[in-house]
Amino acid sequence: MPPLLELINVTKHFKVRSGMLGLQAGTVRAVDGVSLTVNKGETLGLVGESGCGKSTLAKCIMGLESVTSGEVVFKGRSLSSWDEKKLRRNMQMVFQDPYSSLNPRQKIGSIIRESLDIHHIGTKEERKEKVIELLRLVGLRQEHGQRYPHEFSGGQRQRVAVARTLALDPDLVVCDEPLSALDVSVQAQVIGLLKDLQTRFDLTYVFISHDLSVVSHISDTVAVMYLGRIMEIGPSETLFADPKHPYTKALLSAVLLPDPTRQAERIALTGDLPSPMNPPSGCPFHPRCPEAFDKCRRGRPNLMPLDTGVKTACWLYGSE
Template sequence: MALLELTNTHKSFKITSGLLGLQSGELRAVDNINLSVEKGKTLGLVGESGCGKSTLAKCIMGLEKLTAGEIRFEDKTINSWDEKKLRRKIQMIFQDPYSSLNPRHKVGAIIREGLDIHHIGSPKDRILKVNETLKLVGLLPEHAQRYPHEFSGGQRQRIAIARALALNPNLIVCDEPVSALDVSVQAQILTLLKDIQTQFKLTYVFISHDLSVISHIADQVAVMYLGRIMEVGPAQILFEFPRHPYTQALLSAVLAPDPEAQSQQILLNGDLPSPLAPPRGCPFHPRCPYAFEKCAVIKPELKNVDSQIQTACWLD
């Protein structure tokens, strides 16, 4: 059973100009997305910067209201949830551990904040919960008395993970949680997230532009471009047999451990188009090496190309 379901999810922003603030355009950040995440699994959401990944994360969190469509969590629409109850069920780990933690608060207060707001347990119980959570992420109880600036980047992200875990959520949205860390530290944090997921049967939506990171943690992968899903399927199959030209280009840019095994990189023409003026037809066609006349006229919808993979491409 799916813990999270997105149906025809759409989020656009009005662009205003002039002294009167009249609408001059529309930015489609999330355009007709259909996805589901099974309980205890990880959905990896990948794509270039500016493709709408973080906006989609905010919609899942209930921080942005949808323009159209529906998001269901535990078989209830996001909008029908009481906001306070939703915050206990869905937590988020942010990209930058240096700016996501309040520098004026000690670590214990940061982790305990959610427990205080929701009045969970007695003051003594909350302190015990903070200490347990710190141990869970590989830190010590005495670290609760220190400030964030006294820790390294990797340790700060462990604190951010502890804060997310304190309320015992069912779903955690991870918005580029390792992109600001060194490669060696990235591996430690990914291992920690996987261990915690197994222990508590957590469900993740893991956002990243780095496919090598996604390949280590995701069960299902959705490739996003200009607010739309280009390809989605099981991680192992999608990485071994990418069908969409955009997925193929992204994977060709991933460095292989063996230089001799590195395949030829697919170079895309031009830059990512502006979401304020997306191309007609397939949004990827101006940069696609295989585009033909139909691609520039009609927008392909996401469809099954086999029993497990879906793509939005006229080549399939």
């Protein structure tokens, strides 16, 4: 069976203009040659520092941003060949801020029902029943449909966003930092909700986060992104138990341990994330890498499969 979603060498560059004439001053390489696959019913976790291109890649997957080069293939068809209306029925997104993604002038019931109205799904009475069912699925009551977004907590608003996402019975849901605006206790509730809904409806997730502990809990496969490129990708348990790339090791060393008696060995990265307008030559991580050597500065490594099932883009393990 072919993968539900496939990215083939996807790039997304933004032109930067300056001056009164708007002349091009440079190019931001937000996504720089990303290839990956996601199978039906799986969860792909996408992690990395802020500014590494995760959200831009999410928008490319959704068709909200057109790719500069490469191809996004969904259900065996190029994204560009899909009718916009049909695509939205099959692919939905949960945004980072549950408040700004909801219309403050609409009641919750109307927000959830809107997509059903646009796509003319069912009768008026059937749509009303569907909204009640969706509210129940995400742990809200029928009377909540008569309230406005500002009358809910952050966790409840994110539940509303999830209910709206499920209204059209999509195959793929892209979750772009859906927990970052929530308290830790609420995060656990939303994670449980997402996992339960995935099992019930056979959903496929692309889950974007900078919180590795959350990603390890929800993901089947994890891709580590840095400066627009995938640095390491593999099964979640394997990658977290035995990371190979120095960048992945540094990210994992920053995760807080639940046992206060254990002392974690931190890997401190020096310097800031380089500008995507002027990426370094060779491996993009080499200016901050504690294990870099001459070859890292000269050539850019491709992802190489290792015996553990993980693929890593690092000269320490050779490269294709």
